[in-house]
Amino acid sequence: MPLLRQTREWVDRFGSTHQELSPTVPPTFSGTSPRVPGPIEQAWSQALSVGGEQAARQCGDMAVIALAQPNPIITEDPQGNPDMRLYTWVVESPGATNVLMWANGVFDHAHVHDSEMHRLEGSDLWTLTLRMPADWRASYTITSWDHDGVPPWRASTDRAEVRRAAMAHGRLDERNIGRVMNSSLVEGPDAPADRWGRASQSICTQERTLAGERFWVYAPDTDETTPLLILFDGQHWNGPLGLPLQLDAAIRAGIMPPVHVLMLDSGDVDHRWDNLGVPGGQVDVLIDAILPHVRANFAVSPRGEDTIISGASFGGLASLWALALSDGDIGHAIAQSPSLWRFDIADALSAAENWVSINLQAGEYEGEMLRLSHKLAEDLSGDIRDVRVQGIRGGHDWAWWRVHMLSELTRLLNHSK
Structure with a gap:
């Protein structure tokens, strides 16, 4: 990521203006050293x-x-x-x-x-x-x-x-x-259990490209219409994290109901900075082209309350923008370590009428992320919808993003049955 970037003013799909707050990522370390003589x-x-x-x-x-x-x-x-x-x-x-x-x-x-x-x-x-x-x-x-x-x-x-x-x-x-x-x-011995194993057989996901964006779709082995999970940084979820294998095993074991998953490729660092976590870019392509395409070609529910979006870091912020700008097409957001230092999104979320819930997750060892998540929740405190903040004993880290995303996803899916 280039060291120097200029903040810019964005105009979203509804004509509202949003000014970027900062051009650089803030330091993630805070606190005193935990090192001790062992x-x-x-x-x-x-x-x-x-x-x-x-x-x-x-x-x-x-x-x-x-x-x-x-x-x-x-x-x-x-x-x-x-x-x-x-x-x-x-x-x-x-x-x-x-x-x-x-x-x-x-x-x-x-x-x-x-x-x-x-x-x-x-x-x-x-x-x-x-x-x-x-x-x-x-x-x-x-x-x-x-x-x-x-x-x-x-x-x-x-x-x-x-x-x-x-x-x-x-x-x-x-x-x-x-x-x-x-x-x-x-x-640690008290870390939330990682209940999501891997299926014994390989799981195929369909790769597609639409409006210049690459994505993958995982379809569970069911004839029923299912909820839909949307994930940013899909190249990681579909690749080294092996999410389709874990979901398939969890569904077969009865840990969670069947769910389709749309995984969006965020591209390289520069593309990610310019197109992810902003009130436009990949969020607009998702709303205008990719989400309608997936709903038309896969057995997923068309209802916003059956559609969950999640991402981490810029992807966490992007999930909040998608919730605010999708006009009810997306109902729930699991925003992990959202980069709220980049935009103030409270007004956009307050103005959006048709979303259902937000779960903000942030690590206690990643600087401002947790404080800003609490601030956003406070700014939305007058809203009657479900807004929760979850502090995690971790940093800005895939180590907990995967486990806690799956845990919240399982809760939402089981709650909606």
């Missing part, structure tokens, strides 16, 4: 203080025990808070001079040392412990610096450059069993 780090130091063969045996035993467990090792909070846990990572990185863990929502470009691992003396093991909520869910990567000199994430003070350097060579944690997109996954 149990392995402390026990290792204590063993070395004894010295001799006993220290060598104790350290060897600790290494074996640690490496026999997947990352992260989750233990009770030493301060006795039942809502908190210690999350400890141990990685092997022979020859490294520095090892960094980039964790979504936790990494602070101004204090990168809080994300750098501590080398256990006399070994090739590196460790880091974070004190985080028991219901935390996040993606992360590991980067080893195997050269002399300053690691690239320490070579700049510019936020964007530090973040790029920290993420550029990040790898999957081979000792972690979870995956999300191209990152490893940490899930």
Whole structure:
């Protein structure tokens, strides 16, 4: 994404004017570092203080025990808070001079040392412990610096450059069993359950292009007319996230009723910035061309109250614009981490008469997102319709977007039966 952009004034399909508020994404980190001296780090130091063969045996035993467990090792909070846990990572990185863990929502470009691992003396093991909520869910990567000199994430003070350097060579944690997109996954013991598995067989989605926009449609195995879910950033949902497989498994297991899904491709970064999250662009194409096409060619309900739209970040904001501008063709929005710093959408939503509900979801570790979601809910507080805000123990992150979108979708579908 270019560093400098100009804000512009938009005129929506009804002739109302909307001024962009900011041309840049605000910082996502807020709060103090959750790093603490971990149990392995402390026990290792204590063993070395004894010295001799006993220290060598104790350290060897600790290494074996640690490496026999997947990352992260989750233990009770030493301060006795039942809502908190210690999350400890141990990685092997022979020859490294520095090892960094980039964790979504936790990494602070101004204090990168809080994300750098501590080398256990006399070994090739590196460790880091974070004190985080028991219901935390996040993606992360590991980067080893195997050269002399300053690691690239320490070579700049510019936020964007530090973040790029920290993420550029990040790898999957081979000792972690979870995956999300191209990152490893940490899930606390109290994180909402991920109930959506994968079907045993492959699921085909139909790919189409209309009015210059590419999209995919998942059709469930049913002869009945179903509700419709619309998703922005569909290339991720249909691709690495494997949503059609998860939905098929959930429908077959009876977790949710059958639902068709329309997944819109957001394109590259520049296309996404110019066409997503704005009162026009892809939202207009969806309303004017793609939604009528899907309703005409697939067994989906024509009713707005049976149509749900969702997206994350710019897609979250776009879902709110679609709700406001579709004149009742879309009834519900699941807006995840909506980029409300870009537009004030309260008046447009208040003026729209025919939508039913909004579920605003935002992470507690993504800066202004949660506060702005609460502000929007307050601005709409005079509206009798259902507007809810859900704070999530996470960052700006696919790690929780998928699970919480599916959870709210399941609630809406089961409620409408």
